[in-house]
Amino acid sequence: MHLNMTLLKQRLDTLNQLRINRAMANMGSAFQQVYMLLPIFLHYHHPKMPGYQDGIVPNGICSYIPSDTQSQYLADFCQNTGIPLIPHTTQVLPITGVYCMGSTSSVGQSQSSDLDIWICHQSWLNSNERTILQAKCILLEQWAASLGVEVNFFLIDENRFRQNQSGKLDSEDCGSTLHILLLDEFYRSAVKLAGKPLLWNVVPDNQEMNYEEYVSGLFAQGELQRDEWIDLGGLGSLSAEEYFGASLWQLYKSIDSPYKAVLKTLLLETYSWEYPQAQLLAIEIKRRLHNGELDSFSLDAYYMMLERVTIYLQAIGDDTRLDLVRRCFYLKVCERLSEPSETIPAQGNWRREILNQLVLEWGWDNTRLEILDNRANWKIERVREANNELLDALMQSYRNLIRFARRNNLSVSASPQDIGVLTRKLYAAFEALPGKVTLVNPQISPDLSEKNLTFIQVPIDRANRAGWYLYNQAPTVDSIIGHQPLEYNRYLSKLVAWSYFNGLLTPGTQLHVKNSEHCNTEKLQAFVADIAKHFPLRVPASTPKALYSPCEIRHLALIVNLENDPTASLLEETQPFDLGKLDVFSFGKQEQCLIGSVDLLYRNSWNEVRTLHFTGSQAVLEALKTILGKMHQDAQPPESVDVFCYSEHLRGLIQTRLQQLVSECINLRLSSTRQESHRFKALRISGQTWGLFFERLSVSVQKLENAVEFYGAISNNKLNGIPIQLNAEQDHLPQIIDGSASEGIIQFFFENADKGFNIYILDELNRVEVYLNCQGCIEELVCDVSRFYASSHERFTYGSGSVNFNLPQFYQIVYTDGEASIIPFNSNSISPLSAPTVPITKKDIMLSHTF
Incomplete structure (x- = not known):
């Protein structure tokens, strides 16, 4: 037997x-x-x-x-x-x-x-x-x-x-x-x-x-x-249902170990290709063991993974990913074959022997080996190329596994909590968004520092796009003319942040600024020093709790007058002024705002780094509204809020006044209770009066032309509780939801009701939809909604296809001694409910938004 x-x-x-x-x-x-x-x-x-x-x-x-x-x-x-x-x-x-x-x-x-x-x-x-x-x-x-x-x-x-x-x-x-x-x-x-x-x-x-x-x-x-x-x-x-959660986990691990993750993700894809006749590698190793195959290759788990993936990629004719997976394997083994064997310790040469045999079979020459063995010295061009290649391969595997799940009508075996955490992490790491600083070096090269970085500004009405161009060269004609820039952006702060957080810009880097009317090398050096002092490169990884919760700003900096400095012309003013009474937001007879540009730089609780740029007389107002809109009422205050000012004149005063204003507005936003939704802040900017209204789900701005409008706005606020007219359905929105409403994500809140359960949906703009007295199984609904968004909404733009990691988040409203609270939804927090009076279908939920 x-x-x-x-x-x-x-x-x-x-x-x-x-x-x-x-x-x-x-x-x-x-x-x-x-x-x-x-x-x-x-x-x-x-x-x-x-x-x-x-x-x-x-x-x-x-x-x-x-x-x-x-x-x-x-x-x-x-x-x-x-x-x-x-x-x-x-x-x-x-x-x-x-x-x-x-x-x-x-x-x-x-x-x-x-x-x-x-x-x-x-x-x-x-x-x-x-x-x-x-x-x-x-x-x-x-x-x-x-x-x-x-x-x-x-x-x-x-x-x-x-x-x-x-x-x-x-x-x-x-x-x-x-x-x-x-x-x-x-x-x-x-x-x-x-x-x-x-x-x-x-x-x-x-x-x-x-x-x-x-x-x-x-x-x-x-x-x-x-x-x-x-x-x-x-x-x-x-169960084939396990493939989807497993692929998310491997993508999550790829953030820190991309070469290993490519191998393991392709193994999952191979299993799905073989389905339902897939034989797990462990079973294959055991079969060989029972047959007495005890050689160097047969029972080596890593080699067998490469062997199985190779068979699959050759069968489907994917030579591109086959070449990549071989390079991933070579770099993971980390035996530098381009070096003479005499420099390698004699003990342990069995790995080198295996790799030599494989490289010979692959037909690699010494030039390719030298490039791979020199990975520790790769700089930004090669690292970015490698990162894009790795990411394309991972996303292709992910898309293939999604298609596999669709073809076989598979659900997800992982819990909604774990899927939520992983998709948040992947969204933070991979989603390409305006102003987001993309990190391009996930453990590929240990040092991307550059000796020289040159920032060149191109004004409007030139042959090239207006904005800033970054070169990793000194500003000489030979090194700039005819060469492609490393990076382009419309505004300087994004390029500086990208260089700093990707490790190109270090204390030893020589900085150069060319063709800029308002920013010189000295100002740029001061800006870089401020970033380095207040934004550490390495921070603790986001906790699962943070990833499952609405995103919160952790470290915030407002960068003032880096590119547009109205104070540079103040020497033309002959009238003396009292510093104690000076209004930096509406200065002098012309009521000029002395803040011409505001750049936001912040790191959030998901460890994303974002930058935003505002210019013109309303830059302060637009920046404030943006900051406050990204804070839900129950958020923790940022750990640090800094104002960096680079004005030619009145630098300290502008910095102090703006710091006070920002702190006051953040306090109003985060301390507003649901009974005090009439809170507002009046601002006089460039001779115009504006009102910042701190509402239940957001912060709005209203221009107040005269006293009648001003007091009318206050009166409406007090009378109605909120300044914006809501739809009739929103009258049913529980007030406890206010503190968790977060722009940028889709949120589902479930609440037990006398005749079933209620569903409150907030979309990415915090628009509300309410469904009362629903029936059915919430767990099935959660799985179906998650799968629908994962496979149908394609907003991720790497390679030839799209993947969406911004999946809905699910919460449960619970009541203890009459007090409401919100907890993450899990399979134990609610049981199936029935007996509806207003039935709702899964299709109703899934088609209730257009994105």
Whole structure:
């Protein structure tokens, strides 16, 4: 019925030891130390060992037998401390196994590879015990980091995959987006560091669909003892619905690791192409293991991924992506073949040998190898080309998977919360929007700094477009004339921000400004210094909570008179003036506004960096309205609000007055309550009076020509509660929604009602639609709406097609003791409702907006 179990166990042990040896080969002593000692620190808990914390901490690995290296460490530890380590008195220990998974031990491992460690634990650990064990893992991660090694621990309940449980989505944990596909990756790459072996490995590939019955037979016949193995379950239940969430997860990972993400996303596309006959890579590796194929290629998870993707791309005739995936593989392996082999350490040359063989098959010459091996020195032109190529490939895979889902009428297996978080992150990273600073170097090259940057302004009525052109050269005729600029924009602040946040502009860069009437090199240097002081390049990643919540401004700067400075002509004024009474917004007899241009630079809670430019006499008003419109009432105030002024005269006064005005307006916007929607701010700008009205869902501007209009506006506000006439349906809009209304995204709010449930929809402009007393299943509605927007609204513009990451966000209005609050919608927050009086269909919801 099955292969001789003794022989199979020997092969498993041989493969595991081979992978351990390969993981250690050609790696530094710090990596080897961490890799070998982690099981000791999880088996024991001692004050002199890393990871120690007070209290009762779950420790102990089932069936743990120290290796020779670990035994020597333990002997030295006991001798140095004078304290013997007390062995565990029970065989029922909380940790069933410690496994390393991912690229470690494969040809894809490099000197910079991190360690992904699965700690498989007994299902009887309670929540508090898991929390304590997780805290110990964090301490161990910090210990490894102090040695220069990145380790990520994942606590895996032994029943997680059997019961379709998921972790909590974060930068490392895929949450609900992966299930069987995650188990597939684990099984094909797992290396046992300590504990029980994996039961799945002994089940023949042709028995995968009968996994449970086959395993029960092994135990019933006495072939195996149940308590000697870890059983995470079989791979026979892969659902095609998982592909969409998995593709989102890989796109999310591509933000930081694009080369690896291209390989993994193309593997998903390959699986979908083979559907429904797709065989997971883990099953293929197991088949080869059972057949006794133990050579360098057959059981290497990374090579097999390349092999399977290659077969697919050759079958569909996609030579472009085939060439790209080979380059991604080469760069991931990171063995520089253009260098003489004598410079490479002898130990660990097996990766180099494999890569040499592949490169020979691909027909690459030394010139191509030298270009790839010089990646650390790539500058902006080559990096941007590489980034566009990677992004095009990823988006093509994503679109193909979307089409696959449409053809097969598949829903999404991931939770709405996780899909919402991932799409927010992808939207922030990839969506091309006016004024947004696009980051073009996702871990492609470590240094894009330039020695010289030249900013050239072209005025109106010239052959070239009016605006600013950026060159990474000194301003000489030979380096500028006839050469393409790096970047163009209508206004200077966007080019400076793009250069700074992409790493081209550093303290060592020489700046040059040409052909500008209002901005010289000195002013530009001051602007750059202000940005560098107030906007750090590296900030913590956005949390899932921040990504699921409406976007909020975190760091804001107003850049005044950088390109248009009305104060430059003030020397012509002969009349003395009192600084204490001077109105910078309506100055002198001509009532001139001394602010001629305002640039906004801000970073939001999704870590997007945006710039906007306003010029002319109303620049202040337009900038204020824009800022305030991007703040919902319940938003946290920005962590910093700065005004940078570059006026020739009255610089300090203009900066102070505008800082005061902005702070006051932000306070009015964020402190306005739903009962005080009549708040407004009157402004006198260039001799005209304007009113900023702080309404329920937005901020409006109204020109007040005379006193009658002025007081009339105030009276209407007090009388009606809001200055804009609402549709009749909006009278039903719960006031709690006001605090979450956010421009730029589509929001659905669900509320239980006596005869069903109510739906309140706010579109990207905060226009409201209300549906009362609906019927049906909200969970189905959420899935259908998400899928509709994901596959139908094509606003993403990379490559030949479009992808939309700006999917709707879903919330639930709940009442506790009569108090309303809003929480993210999840499958547990509401149950199906029925008994409608006004029925509504899914088509009604999906067709209720035109974008």
